[in-house]
Amino acid sequence: NIGFQYSGTPKPVFSDVSFTIQPKQKIALVGESGSGKTTLCKLLLKMLPFQKGDIQISDVNFKNIKTEDWQKQVSWISQNPYLFHDSIRENLLIAKRDATEQEIQSAVEKAFLHDVLDERPDGLETIVGERGARFSGGQAQRIALARVFLKDSPIIVLDEPTSNLDPM
Numbered sequence: 001n002i003g004f005q006y007s008g009t010p011k012p013v014f015s016d017v018s019f020t021i022q023p024k025q026k027i028a029l030v031g032e033s034g035s036g037k038t039t040l041c042k043l044l045l046k047m048l049p050f051q052k053g054d055i056q057i058s059d060v061n062f063k064n065i066k067t068e069d070w071q072k073q074v075s076w077i078s079q080n081p082y083l084f085h086d087s088i089r090e091n092l093l094i095a096k097r098d099a100t101e102q103e104i105q106s107a108v109e110k111a112f113l114h115d116v117l118d119e120r121p122d123g124l125e126t127i128v129g130e131r132g133a134r135f136s137g138g139q140a141q142r143i144a145l146a147r148v149f150l151k152d153s154p155i156i157v158l159d160e161p162t163s164n165l166d167p168m
Contacts, residue, residue, distance in 0.1 A: 002053030004039055013039045015052070038079075041159045046070055075153040079160045081144030083132035088117070089124040091143055095151035103150060111146035113139075 003015035014036040021027055029037045042048045044055070046067045055062035075095070083091050092104060099107075104124070108114050116139050120126040132140035148156055 002043070002050065002055065004036070004043060004048070004051055017053075038159050041076070041157050044157055045074060045076055073153055074155045074157060075148040075151045076157045077141070077144045077148055077159065080137075081132070081140055083128045083135075083140055083143060085128065085130045087122075087125045087127055088113075088143060091128060092124075092147050092150050095147040099150055107146040107149035110149040111142045113142045113146045116142060 002017050003012050005012040017036075017040070019027070029040060031037055039048065043050065046062075046065075050063060057065065084094070089104070092107065093099060096103070108117065108124075116135070117123045117126070126134075128134055128140075128143065132143070135143070
């Protein structure tokens with residue numbers, strides 16, 4: 001059971017939360033805005049310190065896993081993904097510096113980013129602008145999804161990653 005309360009707030013964001021995730025299992029946390037979904041994601045990413053309870057990862061206490069080791073095993077997409085003022089290619093390569101062209105193309109296809117690239121004369125070399133300013137929210141989300149697919153980590157945490165996607 002885990003719980004979390006931001007300092008200076010009168011009540012916990014959540015308390016007595018307990019669940020088990022099996023390998024290869026997909027789960028979804030659903031709740032109202034402000035119910036603690038993003039906070040729970042940040043706890044799972046080691047972006048916030050635990051206050052109460054434990055998480056076990058393959059019988060290892062989560063607190064005993066080094067943050068840098070854990071973050072190599074996890075990919076995350078937030079509601080508003082961060083894109084650097086660089087090319088789409090460089091924004092993808094953040095996930096895997098030594099990626100092959102075939103791996104990049106596979107990630108682009110999985111994220112349905114190829115349509116976006118076809119609209120741009122510079123394709124993968126298109127500069128995204130500061131925080132992705134030259135792209136719609138949905139296009140920025142697709143770049144972030146392609147980055148996750150390229151990293152190919154065993155654990156993926158998605159914090160409403162499709163909130164800005166346009167319907168296909």
